[in-house]
Amino acid sequence: MLSHTSLYILDIALMGMGIYALIAKRHIIKKIIGVVIIEYAINLFLILIGYRAEGVAVAPIQDAEIGATELAAKAVDPLPQALVLTSIVIGLGTLALMAALAIKLYEKYKTFDMSEINRLRG
Amino acid sequence: MNHILPLMVGIPLGMAVITLILSKIHNRIADISATATTIATAAMSFYLIGTGESTYWMGGWFPPFGITLVFDGLSSLLLIIVNTVALLSVVFSLSYMEKYTAKPKFYSLFLFMLAGMNGVVLTGDLFNMFVFLEIASIASYALVGFGVEHEELEASFKYLILGTVASTMVLLGVALTYAMTGSVNMADVSAMLKSFPATKTMAFAAGAFIMGFALKSGLVPFHAWLPDAHPSAPAPVSAMLSGVLIKAIGVYAMVRVIFDVLGASPVFLEIMLVLGALSMAVGGFLAIGQWNLKRMFAYSSISQMGYVVVALGLGTHLGFIAGLFHLFNHAAFKSLLFLSAGSIEHATGTRDMKELGGLAQRMPVTSTTTAIGALSISGVPPFNGFFSKLLIILACVAAGRWFLAALAAGVGVVTLLYFLKAMRFSLFGELPKALSNIKEVPFPMAFSVIALAVVCLAVGVIFLVDPAFSDIFLQPAAEVLMDGLKSNASSYIASVLGG
Numbered sequence: 034m035l036s037h038t039s040l041y042i043l044d045i046a047l048m049g050m051g052i053y054a055l056i057a058k059r060h061i062i063k064k065i066i067g068v069v070i071i072e073y074a075i076n077l078f079l080i081l082i083g084y085r086a087e088g089v090a091v092a093p094i095q096d097a098e099i100g101a102t103e104l105a106a107k108a109v110d111p112l113p114q115a116l117v118l119t120s121i122v123i124g125l126g127t128l129a130l131m132a133a134l135a136i137k138l139y140e141k142y143k144t145f146d147m148s149e150i151n152r153l154r155g
Numbered sequence: 156m157n158h159i160l161p162l163m164v165g166i167p168l169g170m171a172v173i174t175l176i177l178s179k180i181h182n183r184i185a186d187i188s189a190t191a192t193t194i195a196t197a198a199m200s201f202y203l204i205g206t207g208e209s210t211y212w213m214g215g216w217f218p219p220f221g222i223t224l225v226f227d228g229l230s231s232l233l234l235i236i237v238n239t240v241a242l243l244s245v246v247f248s249l250s251y252m253e254k255y256t257a258k259p260k261f262y263s264l265f266l267f268m269l270a271g272m273n274g275v276v277l278t279g280d281l282f283n284m285f286v287f288l289e290i291a292s293i294a295s296y297a298l299v300g301f302g303v304e305h306e307e308l309e310a311s312f313k314y315l316i317l318g319t320v321a322s323t324m325v326l327l328g329v330a331l332t333y334a335m336t337g338s339v340n341m342a343d344v345s346a347m348l349k350s351f352p353a354t355k356t357m358a359f360a361a362g363a364f365i366m367g368f369a370l371k372s373g374l375v376p377f378h379a380w381l382p383d384a385h386p387s388a389p390a391p392v393s394a395m396l397s398g399v400l401i402k403a404i405g406v407y408a409m410v411r412v413i414f415d416v417l418g419a420s421p422v423f424l425e426i427m428l429v430l431g432a433l434s435m436a437v438g439g440f441l442a443i444g445q446w447n448l449k450r451m452f453a454y455s456s457i458s459q460m461g462y463v464v465v466a467l468g469l470g471t472h473l474g475f476i477a478g479l480f481h482l483f484n485h486a487a488f489k490s491l492l493f494l495s496a497g498s499i500e501h502a503t504g505t506r507d508m509k510e511l512g513g514l515a516q517r518m519p520v521t522s523t524t525t526a527i528g529a530l531s532i533s534g535v536p537p538f539n540g541f542f543s544k545l546l547i548i549l550a551c552v553a554a555g556r557w558f559l560a561a562l563a564a565g566v567g568v569v570t571l572l573y574f575l576k577a578m579r580f581s582l583f584g585e586l587p588k589a590l591s592n593i594k595e596v597p598f599p600m601a602f603s604v605i606a607l608a609v610v611c612l613a614v615g616v617i618f619l620v621d622p623a624f625s626d627i628f629l630q631p632a633a634e635v636l637m638d639g640l641k642s643n644a645s646s647y648i649a650s651v652l653g654g
Contacts, residue, residue, distance in 0.1 A: 055316070068319050075326050082334045113333065116282055120326060123289045127319050130296055134312045141305050150309050153383045 040081055048074035061138065061145045065131045072124045076117045083110030157209035159199055160224040163234065164274045164287075167192055171266035178259030185259035186249055192266060193242040196273065200234040204627060208650045210279065218279070218652055219343035225279035225651055228631025232479060233276045233407050235628070236486040237399045241269050244391040244398075247494050247603040250596070251390055251501060261301060261389075268294035268395065272403040279651055281329045281339045281416070288325060288371070288404050292318050295400055298392045299384045310380075310387035317370060317380045324367035331360035332416075341416050342651035348418060357417070364412050365426060372405020374464060375434040378457050382441075385456065386449035386506075390497020393449060397456040398490030402482055406460060410467055414639025415647050419470065427468030432562055435461030439569040443576070448496045448506040451577060452489065455532065458566060459485045465563065466547045469554045470640060475633035476625065477546035483628065484531070484539040484614065491528040491607035495521055498596045498604060499581065508577065513586030517593050522582045524604040529578050531611040533571035539615040 051074055054067030084090075085107075093108040095101065135145070142150050170192040178185040203226065213222040245265065252258050271291025278284050296318060300311030333339055335356050336347045348357065366377070373381035385397050413423045438457030445451035463485065466478030498521040499514065500506045515522040531538035534545075544567055551560035595601070617624045638646055 055320070061312070064316060068316060071320065071323050075323050075330065078327065079330045079333075082330060112339075113330075116329075116333075116339075119282075119286060123286065123293075123322075126293055127289075127315070130293060131312075131315055131319075134300060134308060134315060137300075137303060138308050138312060141308060150312075152306050153309055153313075153387070 044074055044077050059147045061135045061147055076120055079113045079117045083113040085109055157211050160211040160226055160277055164270050167266040168270035171263045175259055175263045185262050189245050189262035193245045197238040197242040200238040210651055219338050219340035222283050223279035224277045227635050229635040230276050232628055232632040237272050237403055240398045240486055240490045243603040243606055244394050246599050248391040249599040251497055264294045264298050275404050275408055279341050285325050285329055289322055291404050299388045301389055307387045310383040314380045314384035321367045321370035324363045328360045328363035331356055342648045345416050346648045361417050368405055368409035372401045373457055374430045375437040382450055382453040385453040394490035394493040397493055398486045414636050419639045424468045424470045427464050431461045431464030431468055435566050439566040443573045446508050448508055452492050462547055466550055469550055471554050473553055474550040475636045476629050477550045479629050479632050481543035484543045487607055487610045488528045488531040494604050495525040498600050501596055502593045503590050508580040511581040512584040515582045516586055518595050520595055520601050524608040527608040527611055529574040533574045534567050537615045539611050542618050
């Protein structure tokens with residue numbers, strides 16, 4: 034069972050990988066993958082906020098078997114999950130736009146190399 | 156409960172979809188519905204002046220559980236700027252966008268962007284702010300690449316990558332804030348933070364917020380995308396991006412989060428001063444060397460936003476008045492300049508100053524409005540830019556920041572220098588042979604630039620003779636920021652959680 038802290042460290046490492054891909058890679062698709070990794074690292078971070086490491090967590094649904102106090106003590110926090118759902122949908126929108134732009138850029142420049150797509154400067 | 160507030164977001168959001176559907180019947184309907192929508196939102200933004208602070212609970216869920224829309228002096232000022240410039244940009248597009256195919260899609264994206272900006276300005280909820288920020292941003296990425304040519308696509312891609320990183324940073328800030336306080340309602344978070352001791356987590360969240368919003372507002376050193384993206388967009392979109400988008404989702408959002416959520420501590424104000432001073436100087440000096448008219452205006456936007464951020468970062472009442480007045484003025488003259496550059500490009504087919512010249516002979520209206528815009532932004536009396544720059548310098552002196560005052564005055568001279576260059580090479584001098592049969596632009600385009608030129612002149616004169624202007628527009632907004640400086644419970648918290 035991984036502790037809370039090590040999960041956060043792994044999540045930050047994931048984000049670092051995304052930033053590395055975004056900065057160091059010249060291929061457009063690899064840059065897009067980098068952006069997506071950063072987004073997912075943040076989404077995972079949001080989920081971790083509501084996570085309970087003790088292995089006692091239940092879904093945040095109240096029924097006859099579980100009382101309100103017990104639910105509050107055991108249930109995972111549902112709000113970050115709702116936020117992440119919204120954030121994933123937004124991420125999907127950006128990803129679609131990025132992919133469409135990558136295709137259009139390839140049609141115009143005949144390359145995926147960002148260092149050769151450099152008409153704007155100065 | 157103020158029922159106009161959700162309409163400010165809902166009408167453009169709904170009409171963005173309806174416009175696209177109606178355009179299947181006839182293309183002209185898109186023109187009419189986009190114009191009608193922006194007239195409606197602009198009218199509502201003026202109707203809201205002086206109605207005082209009000210809130211709206213989405214779906215009847217009271218704060219801190221539901222999403223709250225909050226209207227106060229600062230929102231009022233921003234709503235007027237955003238919706239007026241949007242209306243004039245749409246009127247300009249009626250003729251200008253004829254040369255692009257898929258005009259209805261342009262209006263649809265434009266209205267999405269407007270809805271997103273109105274949402275950011277009105278929302279009282281941090282996560283909701285992120286969502287509206289993304290609506291406005293994604294629409295603007297697509298609008299920058301609307302021409303689908305080499306440069307447009309390249310600019311759009313760069314803007315998209317950096318914009319997404321900025322949004323992600325904002326989301327990280329929201330996540331950390333939620334982890335600390337267990338709430339995303341701005342007033343609720345603010346009330347809790349005032350009772351907490353300052354922690355490292357909150358400092359990290361503040362850093363993420365400031366980086367995200369500084370990237371969105373193109374402050375140096377986060378400005379790399381701006382001089383590519385703003386000139387590549389079609390002229391009405393450039394006017395919206397430079398005129399209002401970097402203010403609404405950049406500077407406004409940063410100021411709202413710093414002052415009303417985190418509490419404006421001296422550290423944050425110092426960061427704003429440094430970012431502002433850097434932008435002011437670097438943007439100004441980079442603008443001098445430009446030969447592309449719109450690219451020069453884009454660098455000038457960086458420089459002028461530096462002025463605004465410096466004035467707001469002073470943390471004095473005079474500084475707030477000066478900064479907000481410059482924010483207002485910059486929206487007027489920068490959208491005027493970008494629309495005029497669009498008119499010049501429409502008539503001549505180029506925006507390279509080396510190929511232009513002598514336009515004053517053939518295009519009297521466009522030349523006059525361009526000159527008015529250039530004189531306003533360079534701070535020549537009696538235009539509006541003079542008074543706001545003077546106030547900013549006075550505010551720096553009053554706060555004892557002599558270096559900033561000198562820098563602001565020096566960059567003012569630099570601004571005058573590069574706008575004289577722009578006027579000398581595009582409006583005056585000899586008319587090149589290739590441009591001998593150019594014509595003045597059609598009526599809708601002329602109407603928009605004339606309206607903005609009148610605003611530039613009238614605001615300068617009215618500000619001088621009638622203190623009521625400042626009392627109605629600037630004072631209530633400055634009060635909101637003054638409120639953010641207090642360390643105890645503020646009236647923002649009271650008006651949201653108590654109302």
